[in-house]
Amino acid sequence: MTLAMSWDEWHRHDGVALAGRVRRGEVTPAELAAQAAAAIARTNPALDAVLEVFEDVVADPLKDGMDPAGAFAGVPYLMKDLGPTLRGRRQEMGSLLMRGHVAAGDSFLTGRIRQAGLNIIGRTTTPEFGCCSSAENPAVCVTRNPWNTGFTTCGSSAGTAAMVAAGAVPLSHATDGGGSIRIPAGVNGNLGLKPSRGVLSVAPGLSDLSGLVSTQGCQSRTVRDTALFIDSCRGGAPGEFMPYWTPPEPYSELIRRDPKPLRIALSHEWGDYRAVPEFVAELERVGRLLEGLGHHVEWVVPEVDFRAAYAAQTTCYITNFAQTIAGLLRQKGLERPPADLVEPMNIRIWEAGINASYSERAAMQAVFNTASRAFGAFFEQWDILLTPITALPTPPLGTTEYLTLSNNPDVRDWFNNLWKFFAYTPLSNLCGIPGLSMPLGRQAHGLPLGIQAxxxxxxxxxxxxxAAQIERALDGQWNDGRLPGVHVTNAVS
Incomplete structure (x- = not known):
């Protein structure tokens, strides 16, 4: 098959650039889809990041309702196998329990994605129900980091992170209930924005009230792709429980200007959690970069009751996931999760949370309110809070303590261990504030390290x-211009 571009050329184009070529008549959406499918075939054997390519949509990009007049004009796109559904397509949520499950309709956001001109050509891996830190159950998938395939991509937007980093597609769908956009973006060298509440809808299955901490988004390799994605896909469905807001100008316009000099707080000593020294050094280095761009930078710790906040976040996770699992069991006429189809920690989460009382949830909500007000007060004094994306180095594959395959009998202890690793991302979900992982740092073992704003x-x-100001200062060279070991430009066909 003759492709429209060389692999070097494909890699140099982000989604905005590809859309521009389509509008100029230089390539067609079908040619882009064919190139993306070939890129997946070229990289996925080493990464195990894509579950399925929709060959019928590759052949006919209009088949499922993509609008070629949308902003992305037919740019290929992958959907995480969790969250928004695709009409007539499988959604298996990383679980043997859901093997073969087919969605009856498109979610609201799926429709917005199609209207934006993004051509959904396949689905990417996720851990079971998006609960743990790595898509790593050998019975389903073992998704590998393209920078070093002996390491995890982290999660839960695992396959998306690997495919964007490997250059297969310029941007891809991701979800975030505690860091699942930002963490895998950070350890795979991508940009990952978790938007505020009131930006991207989770309708019709949930609302921002019932989902509470979960939101939608994407990973990309350029700021303008993420900006255009948000501009094109934002907005609430009819019947939302809270207002959905629109900024005074599109982000695609805003990012063309540098921000005013900002008050930026560097931080990593959050309650019981501390980043390893190598990450603190990387954060400090990025602080100096920002000072060079004219910003005021200091070390600051927000005045937040971190122990109470993380305990409340743990209650939220246990009770939310228990109800998620219960809903899936009802669909299948089951009374409890089958041990041969649901991973051990998810069974224990269901057991721990299924009979939670209103009083427990009310106490949790009270802490959510207190923590949100504390962060609100902090951001009256500081414009940006900057942290490493994680506190600890990315683990190699097979580190079961962070997986829902873990044999840890204590659910809360398992979550507490997760927070030691993912110390800096979950509280933005609790508060509904935005967080962005930028590929600015490097871990001692060579994997990227995201710096979160x-x-x-x-x-x-x-x-x-x-981020756009930083991107310009770096001449677009995120990750110091390095590419991962598994990449479309160097993969073996």
């Missing part, structure tokens, strides 16, 4: 504006 609710545009 957070700001007040509805400050998504400021995060993207700062």
């Amino acid at each position: 957070q700001t007040k609710q509805a400050g998504d545009g400021l995060l993207l504006q700062l």
Whole structure:
């Protein structure tokens, strides 16, 4: 098969650039889809990141309702196998329990994605129900990091992170209930924005009230792709429980200007959690970069009751996942999760959370409120809060303590161990504030290290504006211009 571009050329194009070529008549959406499918075939054997390519949509990009007049004009796109559904397509949620499950209709956001001109050509891997830190159950998938295939991509947007980093597609769908966009973006060298509440809808199955901490988004390799994705896909479905807001100008316009000089807080000493020294050094280095761009930078610790916040977040996770699993069991006429179809920790989470009381949830919500107000007060004094994306180095594959395959009998102890690793991302979900992982650092073992910027609710545009300023200062060379070992430009056909 003759492809429209060389692999070097394909890699140099982000989604905005590909859409521009389509509008100029230089390539067609079908040619882009064919190239993306070939890129997946070229990289996926080493990464195990894509579950399925929709060959019928590759052949006919209009088949499922993609609007070629949308902003992305037919750019290929992959959907995480969790969250928004695709009409008539399988959604198996990383679980043997859901093997073969076919969705009856498109979710609201799926429709927005299609209207944006993104051509959904396949689905990417996720851990079971998106619960743990790595898509790593050999019975389903073992997704590998393209920078070093002996390491995890982290999760839960595992396959998306690997495919964007490997250059197969310029951007791809991701979800985030505690860091699942930002963490895998950070350890795979991508950009990953978790938007504020009131940006991307989780309708019709959930709302921002019932989902509470979960949101949608994407990973990309350029700021303008993420900005255009948000511009094109934002907005609430009819019947939302809270207002959905629109910024005064599109982010695609805003990012063309540098932000004003900002007050930036560097931080990593959050309650019981500390980043390893190599990550602190990387954060400090990025702080100096930002000072060079004219920003004021200091070390600051937010005045937050971190222990109470993480305990409440743990209660939220246990009770939310228990109800998620219960809903799937009802669909199948089952009374409890079968041990041969559901991973051990998810069974224990169901057991721990299925009979939670309203009083437990009310106490949790009270802490959510207190923590949210504390972060709100912090962002009255500081524009940006900067942390490493994780506190600990990315583990090699097979590190079961972070997996829902773990044999840890204590659910809360298992979550507490997760927080030691993922110390800096979950509380933005609790507060509904935006967080952006930028590929600015490097771990001692060679994997990328994302540096996370957070700001007040509805400050998504400021995060993207700062990232665009950094991107220009780096001449677009995120990750110091390095490429991962598994990449479309160097993979063996």
